[in-house]
Amino acid sequence: MYFETIKTPGLSQLSYIIGAGGQAAVIDPRRDCEVYVDKARAEGLEITHIFETHRNEDLISGSPILSEMTGARVYHGPNPAGEVVFAETAREGDCFELGQLRIEVLETPGHTDDHLAFVIHDSEYSEGPVGVFTGDALFVGDVGRTDFYPERKEEVAGLLYDSLQKICRLGDQAIIYPAHGAGSVCGSGMADREFSTVGHERRNNPRLRIFDRDEFIQAKIAEHHYQPPYFRLMERLNLEGADAAPRIMRPRRMGLQQITKSGADHLIDVREPLGYAGGHLPGAMCLPVGMIPAFAGWFITEGETIALVASEEDQLAEAMAHLVRIGFDNIIGGYVGVVPAAAQGAAMRSVPMINTDEVAQRLDQNGGQWTLLDVRDLEERQQTSIDGSEHIYVGELNTRWKELKQDHHYTLMCASGMRASVAAGWLASKGFEHLDIYLGSMGAWKNASG
Template sequence: MHLERIETTGLAHFSYLITDGGVAAVIDPRRDVDIYLEIARREGAVVQHVFETHRNEDLISGAAALSELTGARVYHGPKPAGNIAYAEIVREPFEVSVGNLRLQVLETPGHTEDSISIAVFDESYPEGAAGVFTGDALFVGDVGRTDFYQDREAEMAGKLWDSLQKLLALGDQVIIYPAHGAGSVCGSGVAERAFSTLGHERRNNRRLSLPSREAFVAAKTAEHHYQPPYFSIIERLNLEGAQARQNNLAPPILTLGELQSRAPDHLIDIRYVTSFLGGHVDGAQALPVSMISAFAGWFIAETDSIGLIAEDAEAVSAAIDHLGRIGFDNVIGAALSPLSMAASGAALTSVPIVGVETVAERSQNQDGWTLLDVRSIEEFEAGHVPGASHFYVGDVLAACDKPELAGSATIMCGSGARATVAASALLRCGYSDIDVFIGSFKAWQAAGKPVERA
């Protein structure tokens, strides 16, 4: 037997390939499916089965593409959001054989109606399940969010509690294989570890330690999660079945003038935020490669064209991978090295930065000045600079005319990265007199400054 976890950075997504006896099954594949074919070939196996543990909201499934390339059957849980063109609907206790392994479906709704988990049994050791692919029902240190059905949050939270009890009944020895790790938008307290057992989670998971179904429902319905606009695009594409990513089709490398002449709907600067702050093309949106998956879907529409500004072609390649995994393929070109652009006469602009003492001094007299904290509401309520206003960075990107800024403004977050993304959005939308609190809340705390809590 061989089991391999494939991590998709940016989305903190985990997919899996499991092989035995020349047969392979894939669980929750991402859109760029070449990696599964490569692993299967290396292990001398043929992909015959593909499982989707639930409707994905944050990334495009590669199940349809993988099925088209291999002829594998795709399995999806009952009560999907619509007709899934490429999948068979299966119910508990549907099972398939993968060599000497038996993969059995468990219906585990709560995160979504169609959520399933897949228990793994090794026929050579008949004492019980060896592992379980939990999808977004159970993570390491947390459980799935339950807010995707308006006005049904309590009902879905109750369903998730029941599903978790079903999973725990498999036994403490069972290894869990979740669909996400730390940093996922599908859970707010996922641990940094990528491995655990049901027994460990039973004893240590903050949600599984709650004393009753009622307490669990109350805790889940009190959570706050953000839903980027692109989630609705992903849900539709995951019903239709998206095509595989064409990784060999790289966007052309252009001069800045050539790129601008193509008039992309969005000119996105994917360099590090410090580079953007020091000098960037006027009107560009700061969005470092590592932040594309989290924030591109807040302001890019499905058919929008995209131009990239990067340090090198390697960064461009990484960016188109991140964009393609969430449904944005229309990258029409890239321009490299803003320093070279400046040497060629292109006009660059910069964003001023300020530190702790400047913010502390301004906080004593806030007339005509706003300190805007763009972290999540949970981060803000856990501790913020006295007098700061809150407006989440995703909402700034989605509707950057909404923050009420009285005159000048300083933008802050946890360290300065999200603040730079938000500041660039505000600047390209017509705000002026904006600077960025570099170091932001971490620097404020390190300096021993006072903190307010909600």
């Protein structure tokens, strides 16, 4: 038997290849899917099955592309939202043979209506399933969010509870293989581990420790999750089937004059926040490469053009890969060389960084011309906040920046300064000039307070 996990950085998405008897199945492939073909061929396996646990909201499925590459059949759950045109419908009890392995379908709605889990049986070891691909129903340390159907919130939370009981009945020995790990927007309490068992989760997962169905429902509907606008794009593309990813995952190289006159809808500086704050091209927003999967979908709209600024060529390629996986292909080029350009006298902008003493002094002396703007999420804000600060979640600045006054002075803060840099960069790209960033943000404030 062959088994391998393929992790997509940034999105914290987990896909899998499992094979036996010369055949292989891929579970939840990503859009740039050559990796699955390469790995299967290296093991002498033919990809014959592609299983989707659900219609993803946070990335483009590679299933139709991989199917075209290999001839494999795609299986997806019953989907009331519309037909997944590239897939056949799999239902409870359907079984698929791969050599000594048998993969059985469980219908596990709740996170989405079409959600499936795929249970692995090994004919040579008959005492219970070996494992289960749980998709976004059950994670390591958490369970799936249930906020995609707000008009049916109690119903879908109850459906997830029932689905989790079904998974738990597979037995404590079953290894769980979720579709996401820590850092994904599909859950908030995932462990850093990417492996677990049903038994371990029953004993340690806080949501599985809620035994009363009504109590579970109330806990789920009390959660607060954000839905970036690009989720709607992912849902549509994952019904219709997206085109293959660009063959060359590296932007066309541009010079300084080209990048500044490109006319791109978004000039995105993907360097680290300190680099951006110290000096960036006029009109550029700050979106460090590792934060693209979480925040690009808040600020970029389908079809808009993108130009990238990076500190090195590999950073450009990494940024493009992140963008392509969430459907933003219209990348017209990339530029490397901000520091040499500054040395040659090119126009630059900067955003000052300030420390805790300066923030405290401004809070004491504030005359109404300055605002400390907290861009953390709502749960963080409810746990602890700085008196006198105001709150807008960083992603919601995509539209709510219009509520702010461009002649006002704003200091952006978050937990450490990273998201504050994204927020400041977005406001700077919209023409705000009186900005600075609280370096260390809430972490520094807590340490200073003792």
